[in-house]
Amino acid sequence: MRKLLTFFALAILCVAAVGIIPTGGALKGGVESGIQQYDCGSSCHVTLGGATITMSAPSLNLTRGQSVTITVTVSGSNSGPILGVMLVSLLDPVAASVPSAAGWTITADPSGSGTNNYYEMTNYAGDTSLQWTLTAPQSDGTYTLYARVHHGGGSEPQYENYDLGLAFVVGAGTVPGAPSVVITSPLDGATVQDTMVVDATIQSSAAIAYVLLMIDDVVVDNKSTSPFRWDVDTLNYSNGVHALNVTAYDVDGNSGFKNITFNVNNVVEKKEIPTWVWIAAGGAVVIVAGIVSALFLRKRLKAMLEGEAKELSATERGLLAPLLRTKPSGYALLVLSGLGAALFATMWYVQMTSGLVVTGMRDYGMPLRGSPWGIYIVNFIWFVGIAHGGIVMSAAIRVIRLEKYKPIARMAELLTVVTLLMAGLSIVMDMGRPDRLFKMIIYYADRVPSSPLVWDLTVIMIYITLSVIYLYLLMREDLAYLRTRLPRFRILYTLLLFGYRENEKEKIERIAWWIALTLLVIVFLLSGGVIPWLFGLIAAQAGWFGAIQGPMYLAAALSSALAAIIVTAAVMRKAFHWEAHIDISIFRGMGTALSVLVILYLWFTLHEQLTMQYAAPSSEHDISDAMLFGSYAPFYWPVIAMMLGTFGYLAGSALAKRFSLVGTVAASAVVLVAFWLKRFLIVVPSLTHPRLELYPEGIYVPTWVEYSLVAGTIGIAVFLILLFIKLFPVMEIKEAKGVSNESGDKREA
């Protein structure tokens, strides 16, 4: 441990040291000789009054790497004794104007001892000649050098005093009598395979010192004696075009070269490992890991797997109905939801390959007049809303001991986990680049102080982690009980029960209580917090900004969640004949609560609309008008009517003490639809009515791709719920009525 800490400390020190050590680079201040960029900060020397600067070189034709001496002559008088002269390769004010950026190497500067492009004379008195010696760049082309008197400042360099420059041609026009190279094989642009023969003929007046063979600018070989012939194995090069260069140097230091290209076209043997090898290797790893862990845990697993099979009571068989048999309608639903998932996959593929252009979303404002967010975001808010209630319900049952509602606790938890996953999926399918999602983790620390979207990510992550743990912990007791009674699931349950102890119940209850309490608090942070803040903090969109969003979203979330639980529980109760276990009074109680939440939401809506109508800025007023009387009225009023209707029905039946399960479930379904539409009326109208009055009203019509993806998320949600209830007990066995705890599994005691 101490070694590890020391290592980290050293690593941090090293990183810090690298950060502190100054790195080399062009200087800016025009003080003394050095490497100078186009500008020289504030310490430039003044212009050369009326004088001229000229430059000359013995030859403008150079071979690669040839040395050349440039003479710069300054004539005329200067306003001061200090004068700086510099050599640049560009007259643009960019950092790349130093000659080295163009490929030149300065081997000597006027001081005779340095290799700088800037030379400063401290006692300039008149005509002066300065000499730089440079080595030409290593690739062919035309390279211009300028000499100029140092002048300029800040980001606005001025080039008042400079020579027109010398344009050096590197490559062509070599020195007379220098070596000349002809490549006889391969031909320029030839396509080659396997072994390529490179054959070069070299003529030179002086004796050849050595010849270099370069492929892709990498020296492959050098030879000093004829024949200049090489066998090159092209398998070392990728298929495609490569550059080949043969350069000959004679004893006098002159050189000549030839550049050609060749195209490698080898038949590439598939060296990829076939898929079955991967599968076999993966399988082998799993088997070995299984055997090793089985050896380690032999005793424990033996005890767990060997427990004698026990019979289920009739009540238990009723509670476990979904695990014991599947009706044709169950298969039909499975296929239907599976088709929904398949539709999702197909349409998402379409969206990913074409871009979000296949949706109805467009940029707001001119000229597209669209809405940058659409029903994906609507779907996200809706699912997050449903996700709350589930776990809140279950948490409330635990924290304030609502024993009556216990039978539906696990259904509620299941609904939370599944809908939370779908909420996350809705966000991912809205993103232009879901492949870059990980960047939200990378830049998390940087962005969490200010981005509401990052707050969302945080709270949703915490929420889903806690929900899954909560669901799992509270299910362990049932899994332990069923392990010996459901032979089909024995292995799965045994694996999930890893580390199970008979006496763990008390501890688990304590952990679950604290998680429940945490979840109750987080609901206010998420549904009444970061989700509304996503909108309520955005001042740019009229209709969003404001403090009412928090309470409104919370009421909406709890309403739609309660409605979703009512529908789910009622469907399962009917499908699996759980009338005896899920008491009708549970639905009555939830229905009454739902009516209160819906009227609370309508109350907030009244506040919101009245504020927008009464004396608000015209941008707010316009949005309210669009909803109440304009293009969104055909959605707005039906939503209000649906909410009022369900409130009237639920509250009425509660007061009249006449309860109908079918009516309550229907009302809940209406609430679910109404709140989906209401979220649409929150997200879209603000975006199609830009705050800047010069933009015309926008248009947003979702496309079938969007509808398919939204329907797909619901299909996936149903599929996951079906999967769960076919694998795990969705009703609590040991807590249910009529099941004696005394008959519990005592084998391990």
Place this chain on the structure above:
Amino acid sequence: MVRYAMAIDLTRCMGCRACVEACKVENNTPQGIFWMWVFRYEEGNYPNSKIRYMPRPCQHCDNAPCTKVCPVGARFKREDGLVLTDVNRCIGCRYCEVACPYGVNYFNWKKPWKNQYYDWGEEGLPYRNPDHEIEYEGRLVSGGNHFVGVMGKCTFCVHRLVKGLKPACVANCPVNVFSFGDLDDPNSEVSKAIADKNHFRLQVELGTEPKVYYLGAPLDPRVLRRPLDSTREEVNP
């Protein structure tokens, strides 16, 4: 340090949209995407109405709401005042667009290297501007043709500024509507323009501190303004 700003003289603008064209050519933005846009609107009621014009680049706010909400820091503000988008980092959530009160953000709804005004097919870009392939201050921020699914907007032509040139819209205006320069330099064009004339900025009440100044009388809240453009179908990407 430089603090870039722009002044737009509304009394001079004649609505020719040369700036819009210059921007599209310089930044090679795809169809339907207008980093520079000129509002054309009718002001007042008949018979006292008048056609007016207002160019709208990104406002390069000092307190930019788009940079605050970005979940990955792809939208950022540089020290010289430019608000830029790192297209290598953007995840395409469009939160910056939603948070911007000026509507200057344009998303790449599809592969941006096709379907310009004229469909160039699979051949690729009508032309390539290598300046857009360079990273400025270490981040890929310039030009409008990078990836599908990322955000883009006016950069004040960051690739021209490093060369000492002015943004394309400024350089191409035939009637000198724009002044551009360093706000900290009292002798810069923009500082002089602001000092000489009445000016206002858009939606300052939101505290965004925009760096685009409009010269002329502020928009009168008592007068009706009616946008004259509504050409969605023609430019749909």
